[in-house]
Amino acid sequence: MALKISRKMLPWIFLAPMLMMIIFSWIAPVLLTVYLGFTDLSSKNFLDFIRNFFTENVHLTLENFEKIFFAKDPYVVEALTITAIYVVSVLSINAIFALVLSIAIAYFVRNEIVSMLLRVSWLIPRIMPGIIYALVWNWFIDPKYGLLNTLLKFAGVPEALLPESWLLSPPYSQILMIVVNGYVGASFGMIIYTAAIKSIPTDIINAALVDGASDFQIARHIIVPLLKWPMLFVISWQTLSLLSSYEYILMIWGSGGGGGYAGIARAAKVMVWSLYSYSKAFAAEEHLYGYASALSLILVVVGVVLIVTYFKIFGFRRLMEPSRIEV
Amino acid sequence: MRKKFKMPSIGGRTIILNIIKYLLVIIIAVIPLIPVWSMLLWLAVQSFSGRVILGIIPSEVTFKNWRFLWSPIKMGLKEYPNIWPVTLNTLFLALGVTGLVVFVSTLGGYALSRMEFKGRMELMQFIIALHAFPSIILLIALFVILNNLGLYGKGYMTLVGIILIKAGLEIPMATWIIKGFFDAIPWDLEWAALVDGCTRWKAWRTVILPLVLPGIGAISIFSFLSGWSEFLLVFTYVEDEAYYTLPVLIYHMIGEFKFIDWGMLAALGLFFTIPTIIFFSTSQKLLLRIYVGGIKR
Amino acid sequence: MVKVILDNVSKFFGKVKAVVDLNLRIGDGEFVALLGPSGCGKTTTLLMVAGIYKPTRGKILFDDKDVTKLPPRDRNVGMVFQSYALYPHMSVYDNIAFPLRLKKVPRNEIDRKVKQVAKLLRIEELLHRKPSQLSGGQQQRVALGRALVKEPDVLLLDEPLSNLDAKLRVVMRAELKRLQKELKITTIYVTHDQVEAMSMADRIAVMNAGKLQQYAPPTELYNKPANLFVAGFIGAPPMNFIEGLIKEINGEYYFDSEYFKLKLVNEIGEMIASKTSETIMGFRPENAKIILEEKPNTIQGKVYVVEPLGKDIIVNIKIGDMIVKILTRPGAELTPGQNIWLQLDMKKIHFFEKQTGKAII
Numbered sequence: 001m002a003l004k005i006s007r008k009m010l011p012w013i014f015l016a017p018m019l020m021m022i023i024f025s026w027i028a029p030v031l032l033t034v035y036l037g038f039t040d041l042s043s044k045n046f047l048d049f050i051r052n053f054f055t056e057n058v059h060l061t062l063e064n065f066e067k068i069f070f071a072k073d074p075y076v077v078e079a080l081t082i083t084a085i086y087v088v089s090v091l092s093i094n095a096i097f098a099l100v101l102s103i104a105i106a107y108f109v110r111n112e113i114v115s116m117l118l119r120v121s122w123l124i125p126r127i128m129p130g131i132i133y134a135l136v137w138n139w140f141i142d143p144k145y146g147l148l149n150t151l152l153k154f155a156g157v158p159e160a161l162l163p164e165s166w167l168l169s170p171p172y173s174q175i176l177m178i179v180v181n182g183y184v185g186a187s188f189g190m191i192i193y194t195a196a197i198k199s200i201p202t203d204i205i206n207a208a209l210v211d212g213a214s215d216f217q218i219a220r221h222i223i224v225p226l227l228k229w230p231m232l233f234v235i236s237w238q239t240l241s242l243l244s245s246y247e248y249i250l251m252i253w254g255s256g257g258g259g260g261y262a263g264i265a266r267a268a269k270v271m272v273w274s275l276y277s278y279s280k281a282f283a284a285e286e287h288l289y290g291y292a293s294a295l296s297l298i299l300v301v302v303g304v305v306l307i308v309t310y311f312k313i314f315g316f317r318r319l320m321e322p323s324r325i326e327v
Numbered sequence: 328m329r330k331k332f333k334m335p336s337i338g339g340r341t342i343i344l345n346i347i348k349y350l351l352v353i354i355i356a357v358i359p360l361i362p363v364w365s366m367l368l369w370l371a372v373q374s375f376s377g378r379v380i381l382g383i384i385p386s387e388v389t390f391k392n393w394r395f396l397w398s399p400i401k402m403g404l405k406e407y408p409n410i411w412p413v414t415l416n417t418l419f420l421a422l423g424v425t426g427l428v429v430f431v432s433t434l435g436g437y438a439l440s441r442m443e444f445k446g447r448m449e450l451m452q453f454i455i456a457l458h459a460f461p462s463i464i465l466l467i468a469l470f471v472i473l474n475n476l477g478l479y480g481k482g483y484m485t486l487v488g489i490i491l492i493k494a495g496l497e498i499p500m501a502t503w504i505i506k507g508f509f510d511a512i513p514w515d516l517e518w519a520a521l522v523d524g525c526t527r528w529k530a531w532r533t534v535i536l537p538l539v540l541p542g543i544g545a546i547s548i549f550s551f552l553s554g555w556s557e558f559l560l561v562f563t564y565v566e567d568e569a570y571y572t573l574p575v576l577i578y579h580m581i582g583e584f585k586f587i588d589w590g591m592l593a594a595l596g597l598f599f600t601i602p603t604i605i606f607f608s609t610s611q612k613l614l615l616r617i618y619v620g621g622i623k624r
Numbered sequence: 625m626v627k628v629i630l631d632n633v634s635k636f637f638g639k640v641k642a643v644v645d646l647n648l649r650i651g652d653g654e655f656v657a658l659l660g661p662s663g664c665g666k667t668t669t670l671l672m673v674a675g676i677y678k679p680t681r682g683k684i685l686f687d688d689k690d691v692t693k694l695p696p697r698d699r700n701v702g703m704v705f706q707s708y709a710l711y712p713h714m715s716v717y718d719n720i721a722f723p724l725r726l727k728k729v730p731r732n733e734i735d736r737k738v739k740q741v742a743k744l745l746r747i748e749e750l751l752h753r754k755p756s757q758l759s760g761g762q763q764q765r766v767a768l769g770r771a772l773v774k775e776p777d778v779l780l781l782d783e784p785l786s787n788l789d790a791k792l793r794v795v796m797r798a799e800l801k802r803l804q805k806e807l808k809i810t811t812i813y814v815t816h817d818q819v820e821a822m823s824m825a826d827r828i829a830v831m832n833a834g835k836l837q838q839y840a841p842p843t844e845l846y847n848k849p850a851n852l853f854v855a856g857f858i859g860a861p862p863m864n865f866i867e868g869l870i871k872e873i874n875g876e877y878y879f880d881s882e883y884f885k886l887k888l889v890n891e892i893g894e895m896i897a898s899k900t901s902e903t904i905m906g907f908r909p910e911n912a913k914i915i916l917e918e919k920p921n922t923i924q925g926k927v928y929v930v931e932p933l934g935k936d937i938i939v940n941i942k943i944g945d946m947i948v949k950i951l952t953r954p955g956a957e958l959t960p961g962q963n964i965w966l967q968l969d970m971k972k973i974h975f976f977e978k979q980t981g982k983a984i985i
Contacts, residue, residue: 151361
């Protein structure tokens with residue numbers, strides 16, 4: 001006998017598993033992060049907390065935020081600076097360099113096969129498993145066996161400027177941090193921009209050719225102005241993304257023996273805010289979960305604010321088709 | 328009044344502009360790819376070579392880099408876990424994530440695509456918003472939750488917990504992708520099935536499902552690769568070496584063998600990348616569409 | 625204001641032969657229409673003159689200079705696209721000024737020229753609007769302005785009127801023709817509408833499947849079509865075609881179709897018979913009269929359908945199992961099924977070789 005499920009109920013049965021997973025992986029953690037930010041949870045009172053959510057060994061406190069906002073934690077300012085440098089630099093690659101790259105690949109290059117090859121090549125950093133990406137970069141920067149220093153010497157960079165260790169010495173380590181993330185991020189902009197460029201009606205390009213424009217003039221007067229909205233989209237999306245990204249940095253600077261996760265990253269001055277929060281929770285001896293959550297919470301709040309703003313600016317439809325051209 | 332046609336001096340300007348154009352393409356698009364290509368080349372070459380000259384030229388062809396396949400790796404007094412159980416763990420994680428994601432998002436995607444319910448629009452917007460939300464800052468809270476559920480530090484249960492988390496993180500995008508596939512099915516087919524006597528459920532199983540098989544294939548591959556490559560969650564939550572997955576093992580190996588045995592590291596890396604290579608060579612169009620369609624940093 | 629010559633021009637896209645061995649000479653200041661059905665190669669030809677496509681074979685000359693290898697920017701042509709292709713992010717003013725800006729013309733000069741063109745096309749009040757704020761007719765005039773502002777040597781138009789509604793189309797036809805005569809620019813106009821081509825062009829190049837069928841002034845195309853295709857394409861309602869054989873009986877020549885025999889003037893019969901005996905006869909709907917009683921050398925038929933058009937009527941006549949259309953003034957009552965006879969104007973009949981489609985008379 002078939003179960004008679006009312007029409008109204010059926011959709012919710014289909015949706016239930018998804019909703020449960022979303023609550024588990026997204027909503028509950030966010031709410032919990034909010035709560036934890038105001039506590040002094042650390043390895044000391046952790047077990048008590050697990051046993052009893054309302055245990056009195058965990059105290060509600062504003063101390064975490066005092067540390068952050070009143071610079072009681074000396075590293076907060078440095079983390080902020082590094083994060084700012086990181087976000088702005090990688091953003092320029094992702095949004096601006098990617099634009100030039102896309103025009104080069106999708107417009108200047110007329111041969112479909114070459115264009116395809118280039119596009120796939122630029123996607124490789126994004127498609128590679130993260131740890132392999134970290135592995136090959138580790139090799140690449142190796143002073144003895146890696147190619148980086150050799151290639152740079154070949155390109156005419158004087159030996160004196162090349163560091164002993166790209167990992168350890170700022171600003172080289174920071175340049176490396178930016179470049180490593182930049183390669184992955186550039187393909188994001190490339191995907192959006194090339195789709196947008198391909199959707200410009202050919203007649204408009206032909207009209208410009210007849211009007212007397214060279215390829216450069218077409219790029220400057222026709223293509224770039226029409227890519228305003230995709231560009232805004234890329235900048236918005238990537239800002240949020242970059243503020244909270246730390247996986248590649250962790251994979252490359254974490255593995256170094258000795259200092260563990262945080263040791264090298266801090267010395268190399270590549271510890272961005274999100275990584276700092278991570279290290280305070282999982283790498284510090286005392287596992288300052290509360291403080292780390294507070295650090296994280298700042299990002300959560302920024303994230304939510306930005307997303308709501310994007311919805312307001314772009315509207316649902318445009319977020320769906322970031323490559324749509326219109327005026 | 329009548330003008331004769333003035334032949335412009337060609338050669339000069341157009342040719343120079345063309346040269347500059349192609350030079351620009353090479354400088355901007357091709358030269359930065361040199362590191363990328365050399366990295367891939369190195370991975371392939373080094374894994375089968377003894378010492379490598381100038382980064383990418385093999386000195387001898389050897390299989391000893393692959394010894395981790397049959398003998399355990401030692402470093403001083405430390406013996407690293409055998410590669411095969413670790414591979415199994417990774418497989419466990421990948422398949423677990425895949426199964427869960429496919430199941431949940433197919434159901435959810437269908438509901439979002441073709442069912443009427445209150446709050447449908449809002450739910451769709453919410454799912455897109457999740458796309459944008461950086462999930463890796465939730466690791467601390469997830470850690471607490473795992474502990475609460477008893478899924479931490481308990482051998483395979485920890486991996487199960489990780490499967491749950493990872494699947495939950497992949498589900499918004501997978502749902503969106505499969506919803507797209509559902510959207511493309513004409514309503515007539517479903518109506519015909521209903522008129523022919525199916526219940527909604529039967530119609531779904533016998534008519535709709537077969538038609539979204541490519542979509543399911545796509546998100547399966549995608550989820551598998553994402554579970555296979557997952558590093559952060561395992562790294563953060565798994566302390567017992569016996570339950571490492573390959574990415575974490577490789578991570579520790581990099582730290583240990585970085586200046587000593589690039590050969591083995593490369594071989595290890597290549598070994599790990601085999602599924603990715605397989606999937607990409609058999610279904611590039613599909614996958615590229617997903618990567619392009621489901622853009623998430 | 626230049627002559628345009630296409631010398632054995634062909635364009636192939638892989639295996640597709642879009643244009644084959646096209647030879648065309650367009651005189652200085654002439655208005656030439658490229659006419660034909662979709663896919664006949666007319667737009668491809670236009671794009672080759674513009675320089676957007678390069679011919680696979682052959683040469684293109686402006687006056688006697690070979691421009692085949694020149695890119696569009698060096699050819700000084702102006703083009704109006706079917707979609708108008710206005711730059712959506714620029715105002716009307718900027719759209720029209722664009723070609724001049726690219727040439728680095730000084731600012732006040734640009735201003736003067738743009739305003740001059742705008743005045744000519746009566747779009748002065750629209751200069752600050754964006755294309756999306758304009759109607760189809762206005763967009764078309766802006767596109768025309770952009771093409772004209774650089775004082776091109778050749779003006780190219782790709783079905784510029786096809787996106788306009790019927791009434792506007794008729795108005796714009798006259799406008800364009802007048803404009804062209806005033807500016808005296810060599811103009812090539814692509815269209816699939818034969819009425820448009822006939823009413824506007826000095827000469828029409830009729831194309832089909834990439835090949836030129838006939839290149840002549842409108843009246844010549846109408847009265848002396850070179851082949852079946854041109855004869856059937858030009859004129860509405862289209863020419864009637866009837867297959868038949870030329871027979872000689874006792875020194876007299878007849879056209880013998882399945883259902884009737886028509887006596888031909890001896891010279892004509894002789895001429896046709898010398899080429900072939902299998903022919904197709906063609907006559908235009910307006911070159912036949914309907915009479916109600918049998919007379920010698922007429923064709924018998926039954927009225928099938930009457931289509932009143934107001935000033936004229938089209939009468940569909942069934943002959944055997946063929947149907948021919950006759951254009952005539954309303955007059956006697958004609959009812960379906962009625963027996964009538966057709967009297968053809970023997971001076972205006974055409975004959976075509978059945979095998980090749982070429983015209984004999």
